[in-house]
Amino acid sequence: MGAPPTERMKPIPAGDEDLTRLRNADARRGRLVRGVMLAVALVYVSVLLLAPLAGIFIYALRSGLGTIGRTFSQPDVRHAFLLTFVIMAITVVVTTFFGVIVALVLARDHFPGKRLVSALVDLPLAVSPVVVGLMAVLLFGRGGWFEPFFASRGIQIMFALPAMILVTIFISIPFVIREVVPVLQELGMEEEQAAWTLGASRVQTFFRVTLRNIRWGLLYGIALSAARAIGEVGAVLIVSGTLTGKTETATLYILRAFDQYQDQQGYIVALTLATFSIVLLIGIETFKRRRTAEAD
Amino acid sequence: MAGSIEIEGLTKSFGGFRAVDDVSFVAEDGKITALLGPSGSGKSTALRMIAGLERPDAGRITIAGEDQTRTSVQERRVGFVFQHYALFRHMTVQQNVEFGLRVRKEDPAKRRARVLELLDLVHMTPFAERYPGQLSGGQRQRVALARALAPQPKVLLLDEPFGALDAKVRHDLRRWLDELHRELGVTSLLVTHDQEEALELANKIVVMHEGRVEQVGSPGDVYDNPTTPFVAGFVGSANVLHGSVVDGHIHLGSFRLPGASHLQDGASATAFVRPHDIRVAGGEGDVKAVIERLASLGWLTRVTLRLDDGDTLVAHVPNEELHGAVEGDRIGVDLRNPKAFLAPEHVAEEDEIPPGEAPVLREATGPVD
Numbered sequence: 001m002g003a004p005p006t007e008r009m010k011p012i013p014a015g016d017e018d019l020t021r022l023r024n025a026d027a028r029r030g031r032l033v034r035g036v037m038l039a040v041a042l043v044y045v046s047v048l049l050l051a052p053l054a055g056i057f058i059y060a061l062r063s064g065l066g067t068i069g070r071t072f073s074q075p076d077v078r079h080a081f082l083l084t085f086v087i088m089a090i091t092v093v094v095t096t097f098f099g100v101i102v103a104l105v106l107a108r109d110h111f112p113g114k115r116l117v118s119a120l121v122d123l124p125l126a127v128s129p130v131v132v133g134l135m136a137v138l139l140f141g142r143g144g145w146f147e148p149f150f151a152s153r154g155i156q157i158m159f160a161l162p163a164m165i166l167v168t169i170f171i172s173i174p175f176v177i178r179e180v181v182p183v184l185q186e187l188g189m190e191e192e193q194a195a196w197t198l199g200a201s202r203v204q205t206f207f208r209v210t211l212r213n214i215r216w217g218l219l220y221g222i223a224l225s226a227a228r229a230i231g232e233v234g235a236v237l238i239v240s241g242t243l244t245g246k247t248e249t250a251t252l253y254i255l256r257a258f259d260q261y262q263d264q265q266g267y268i269v270a271l272t273l274a275t276f277s278i279v280l281l282i283g284i285e286t287f288k289r290r291r292t293a294e295a296d
Numbered sequence: 297m298a299g300s301i302e303i304e305g306l307t308k309s310f311g312g313f314r315a316v317d318d319v320s321f322v323a324e325d326g327k328i329t330a331l332l333g334p335s336g337s338g339k340s341t342a343l344r345m346i347a348g349l350e351r352p353d354a355g356r357i358t359i360a361g362e363d364q365t366r367t368s369v370q371e372r373r374v375g376f377v378f379q380h381y382a383l384f385r386h387m388t389v390q391q392n393v394e395f396g397l398r399v400r401k402e403d404p405a406k407r408r409a410r411v412l413e414l415l416d417l418v419h420m421t422p423f424a425e426r427y428p429g430q431l432s433g434g435q436r437q438r439v440a441l442a443r444a445l446a447p448q449p450k451v452l453l454l455d456e457p458f459g460a461l462d463a464k465v466r467h468d469l470r471r472w473l474d475e476l477h478r479e480l481g482v483t484s485l486l487v488t489h490d491q492e493e494a495l496e497l498a499n500k501i502v503v504m505h506e507g508r509v510e511q512v513g514s515p516g517d518v519y520d521n522p523t524t525p526f527v528a529g530f531v532g533s534a535n536v537l538h539g540s541v542v543d544g545h546i547h548l549g550s551f552r553l554p555g556a557s558h559l560q561d562g563a564s565a566t567a568f569v570r571p572h573d574i575r576v577a578g579g580e581g582d583v584k585a586v587i588e589r590l591a592s593l594g595w596l597t598r599v600t601l602r603l604d605d606g607d608t609l610v611a612h613v614p615n616e617e618l619h620g621a622v623e624g625d626r627i628g629v630d631l632r633n634p635k636a637f638l639a640p641e642h643v644a645e646e647d648e649i650p651p652g653e654a655p656v657l658r659e660a661t662g663p664v665d
């Protein structure tokens with residue numbers, strides 16, 4: 001008390017130094033924790049994700065380009081890829097079309113049981129693909145509910161393309177819906193209502209306003225759907241009957257290749273699928289970034 | 297292009313709640329009509345029904361002489377301006393303005409000319425290639441207005457158009473809209489909760505409260521001759537005084553106010569006195585009060601007065617009429633133009649003070665200038 005102002009000021013810089021020292025200690029501890037976490041994350045990702053990928057690369061390419069050429073000249077390999085892409089294409093079209101409709105209903109309408117429908121959409125994520133395959137067998141297999149209807153018309157569902165597409169669609173249902181619903185909710189309806197007052201019909205409004213606004217979320221959902229459809233094996237394994245050259249997809253081919261000690265060809269097909277998935281992944285990341293960028 | 301809007305018995309309920317209850321009014325051709333009311337008074341719902349964005353349960357909507365009660369939004373050809381602009385975020389300013397012409401398949405050359413004309417009108421020509429995200433709130437609302445006007449709507453509906461803007465921009469844009477309306481003369485219906493905005497812009501004000509129309513009239517009419525206590529309290533600010541009626545006067549503690557000759561003796565009444573209707577009368581005024589606080593509002597001073605019975609009044613007095621009075625002075629005041637109403641039950645609960653006790657000032661929603 002009574003000291004000149006300069007002296008009274010002194011304790012404050014001293015306190016600052018203490019604070020700085022404490023802060024530095026805190027920062028050091030923070031850096032240590034962060035360093036450990038970074039190391040764990042890097043090891044985890046590289047051991048579990050990168051190492052297997054590298055393994056496939058090395059094994060597939062070790063035997064040289066000749067083996068690759070021979071693998072792709074096999075008719076059953078070509079057919080397996082064709083089948084995989086046909087199933088993927090149909091799945092993407094169907095899950096996109098119906099997914100957008102379901103998303104619009106879930107985001108915009110209120111009806112009793114809406115929460116139940118919303119929960120049901122996620123069911124395929126929770127159910128094992130093998131169980132999905134079994135459900136298809138129960139419905140379309142011998143003695144199944146719908147079997148007489150199709151059998152009497154000479155339509156083969158089970159152990160043929162239709163069943164394989166059906167189970168793949170079932171498994172891929174959630175992706176488009178899950179990505180589009182939150183985007184629609186965040187957008188609200190005002191832009192659409194503005195379009196109506198300007199004379200745009202519902203269809204014009206959907207294509208010119210709504211679709212443009214949800215496109216990145218939608219593409220993200222489509223990419224996820226496609227990746228899931230390509231990789232599907234459990235459900236398809238059960239409903240396909242794995243007839244070589246007929247109902248054998250790329251993933252099923254890989255299974256058979258290893259069964260029959262044709263590891264090399266299995267690795268090559270696996271690498272091709274992995275490469276395609278990586279391309280999709282890059283697409284997914286791009287769409288995701290655009291979507292978040294536009295949300296601002 | 298222009299046309300009147302006639303509303304008869306418009307009613308709409310959401311669940312058990314009557315949002316709009318038997319609303320009728322006319323918005324005259326070429327004029328600005330304001331639907332004024334607090335939030336939840338049903339004014340936006342009424343506007344959305346007129347636009348065709350909501351379906352009325354009952355009533356009739358006539359726009360430019362045609363019954364539009366059951367027609368679709370698209371058929372009504374109204375221009376609608378949203379509070380939050382609702383611009384198409386993935387389109388440029390120019391594409392936004394062009395949208396209404398494009399979906400109606402107008403000739404491209406005409407379209408182009410009309411867009412340029414409108415961009416010029418709203419002073420947005422330099423921003424034609426920008427996206428809404430790159431514009432300020434005021435600019436966005438100007439684009440929204442140009443977009444609504446582009447297809448030459450029969451009427452223009454504005455839902456709290458300045459509600460999302462800050463005070464300065466709101467004032468500028470209001471003045472600008474006024475000028476624009478003089479130039480274009482399109483019939484406009486403006487929804488607002490801001491009484492100042494309604495008083496400044498509108499030729500006619502429809503005051504709404506709890507889904508019903510309280511009063512319809514010119515701004516001067518609604519301000520000077522409110523027909524209900526709600527209007528007296530909501531449009532402009534007022535001191536609210538509670539007392540009882542004797543001989544056509546309202547008796548309030550130590551003094552009485554005239555203007556209650558239409559009320560029965562012995563009834564409990566509410567009087568509304570505007571802050572600028574309280575005059576400082578030096579030693580002569582009927583009502584004695586102590587100056588509790590003086591606060592400058594620029595050329596006016598807000599004077600908080602404490603009456604002998606402990607109640608407070610707020611007065612807005614031109615600075616020169618204070619004659620150097622300071623806080624703590626005891627002065628006489630005149631209360632002019634009191635508006636007396638039979639005290640309804642619900643006035644008490646809104647004021648938090650039971651009748652006969654302290655008068656309350658209902659603050660204006662905007663600054664006094």
